[in-house]
Amino acid sequence: MNEPTRHVSPTRESVTTIAEDGSRNFLRPADVTGRYTLLRRVSATLLILIFIALPYIQMGGYPAVFIDIGQRRFHLFGYTLATQDMWLFFFLVSGTGFTLFFLTAIFGRIFCGWACPQTVFLEHVYRRIERLIEGNASKQKQLDSLPWSDPQKLYRRGIKHILFVIVSALIVHIFIAYFVSIKGLYAMMVSSPLENWDVFFFMTIATGILYFNYSWFREQLCLIICPYGRLQSVLTDDDTLVVGYDELRGEPRGKVGKEGVGDCIGCNRCVQVCPTGIDIRQGYQMECVGCMNCIDACNVVMDTVKRPRGLVSYSSANKRARQKTRILRPRVFVYLILMCIGLAVMTFSVSTYDSASLSLTRMPGQPFYIRNKNIDNQFNVRLINKSGQTEIYSIHVRAGEHPVQILGAEQTVTVTPMQEEVRAVILSLPRDKWTGPFDFTVHLRHEDTGAEVTRKATFIGPRSKN
Numbered sequence: 001m002n003e004p005t006r007h008v009s010p011t012r013e014s015v016t017t018i019a020e021d022g023s024r025n026f027l028r029p030a031d032v033t034g035r036y037t038l039l040r041r042v043s044a045t046l047l048i049l050i051f052i053a054l055p056y057i058q059m060g061g062y063p064a065v066f067i068d069i070g071q072r073r074f075h076l077f078g079y080t081l082a083t084q085d086m087w088l089f090f091f092l093v094s095g096t097g098f099t100l101f102f103l104t105a106i107f108g109r110i111f112c113g114w115a116c117p118q119t120v121f122l123e124h125v126y127r128r129i130e131r132l133i134e135g136n137a138s139k140q141k142q143l144d145s146l147p148w149s150d151p152q153k154l155y156r157r158g159i160k161h162i163l164f165v166i167v168s169a170l171i172v173h174i175f176i177a178y179f180v181s182i183k184g185l186y187a188m189m190v191s192s193p194l195e196n197w198d199v200f201f202f203m204t205i206a207t208g209i210l211y212f213n214y215s216w217f218r219e220q221l222c223l224i225i226c227p228y229g230r231l232q233s234v235l236t237d238d239d240t241l242v243v244g245y246d247e248l249r250g251e252p253r254g255k256v257g258k259e260g261v262g263d264c265i266g267c268n269r270c271v272q273v274c275p276t277g278i279d280i281r282q283g284y285q286m287e288c289v290g291c292m293n294c295i296d297a298c299n300v301v302m303d304t305v306k307r308p309r310g311l312v313s314y315s316s317a318n319k320r321a322r323q324k325t326r327i328l329r330p331r332v333f334v335y336l337i338l339m340c341i342g343l344a345v346m347t348f349s350v351s352t353y354d355s356a357s358l359s360l361t362r363m364p365g366q367p368f369y370i371r372n373k374n375i376d377n378q379f380n381v382r383l384i385n386k387s388g389q390t391e392i393y394s395i396h397v398r399a400g401e402h403p404v405q406i407l408g409a410e411q412t413v414t415v416t417p418m419q420e421e422v423r424a425v426i427l428s429l430p431r432d433k434w435t436g437p438f439d440f441t442v443h444l445r446h447e448d449t450g451a452e453v454t455r456k457a458t459f460i461g462p463r464s465k466n
């Protein structure tokens with residue numbers, strides 16, 4: 001059997017969004033319909049709804065995701081993390097990062113095209129508004145060519161930009177609700193901006209940045225700023241599923257009916273719909289955000305010319321080169337192991353998470369005192385109620401065979417939600433029982449459930465027994 005011939009496409013040496021004179025080549029990608037576009041629209045709608053709904057959903061007395069900067073607490077789906085629990089974020093962030101690496105090694109840049117907020121809002125909110133007001137890509141280009149004195153241009157572009165500013169302000173308001181809650185946001189909205197000038201200032205700047213990004217900067221953020229795109233070359237290989245063009249089938253390009261040509265009819269439809277302006281026929285490129293517009297566009301062309309779909313497809317480079325694709329390969333295992341470690345530690349930490357926090361600090365001054373016939377060690381016991389309701393705790397000490405008494409913790413301690421209480425306690429040991437330093441534990445017991453949080457410390461006394 002003859003080996004299929006590979007036709008090498010000319011290599012692109014310029015960035016599509018930069019014109020020859022160095023100015024910005026503003027893209028007007030054409031609209032597209034198809035299976036992937038529909039799926040992407042559904043998933044983007046769901047993601048936007050989740051973004052809007054999360055501050056409204058109450059779990060454990062707080063919004064499902066609430067970063068309470070004032071109280072220095074982070075409420076996450078019913079769990080409350082205080083500042084001293086922030087180490088958990090290391091595992092959350094590393095677990096998420098390795099999950100992304102793992103998914104990228106198998107599915108390519110799927111996050112960018114399907115779940116990144118930049119793409120979700122740009123493609124499914126701003127560009128939809130733009131098409132609604134200005135029409136399709138060719139009508140937008142027509143408007144581009146008109147002077148600003150033209151009433152059509154002034155009217156349509158004016159309305160579009162006003163809507164862009166309103167949408168940007170709405171997104172920023174919802175974002176702020178993640179930090180001040182919906183109730184807090186509403187209270188700020190009905191009061192004078194001067195009362196919350198810092199939040200108002202942030203809101204104005206953030207709205208300006210979003211407006212700039214979605215109205216003008218657009219794909220440049222993916223091409224110039226986003227570091228994830230730069231990582232693609234090290235995260236993916238020839239077995240990764242990516243959007244690609246079947247060169248063996250498509251080349252040489254030529255009109256329908258011409259002898260000896262491949263399936264690509266050179267219509268350029270795949271380029272016209274690309275939001276980053278690239279030609280996928282020149283191979284997998286860093287600028288490709290995996291949106292799959294070109295697949296849907298080419299499939300429509302293939303249907304029209306009655307050729308099989310899939311000239312541009314979502315598959316591995318090996319498959320397109322008629323080689324075997326290996327899903328499970330060393331790099332996938334490495335990312336999988338790292339992802340599992342991060343997620344396992346995170347899950348274990350959250351499942352053993354205490355709704356109360358206890359800290360024990362020795363009081364400044366002398367480490368111990370001799371009082372009557374006792375040796376005393378003084379501590380501050382700080383307890384934080386991290387739950388959403390008022391809780392009652394008792395404080396106990398355990399020191400094995402050492403008959404240590406705790407003074408100052410005879411009464412139970414009532415702590416309101418998210419508040420802390422500090423008790424000065426004295427641990428006292430009869431002097432004739434002193435044999436040298438020993439460890440003890442202080443127990444904070446939840447009176448309702450009996451759950452305990454413990455802290456260990458050392459009892460200190462004089463060097464000699466006398």
Ligand code: SF4
Nearest residue numbers: 274288289291292294
């Ligand atoms: S090449 Fe295709 S998948 Fe990649 S960004 Fe352009 S349209 Fe989207």
Ligand code: SF4
Nearest residue numbers: 264265267268270298
């Ligand atoms: S849409 Fe398909 S047929 Fe048209 S140029 Fe692109 S790859 Fe070729």
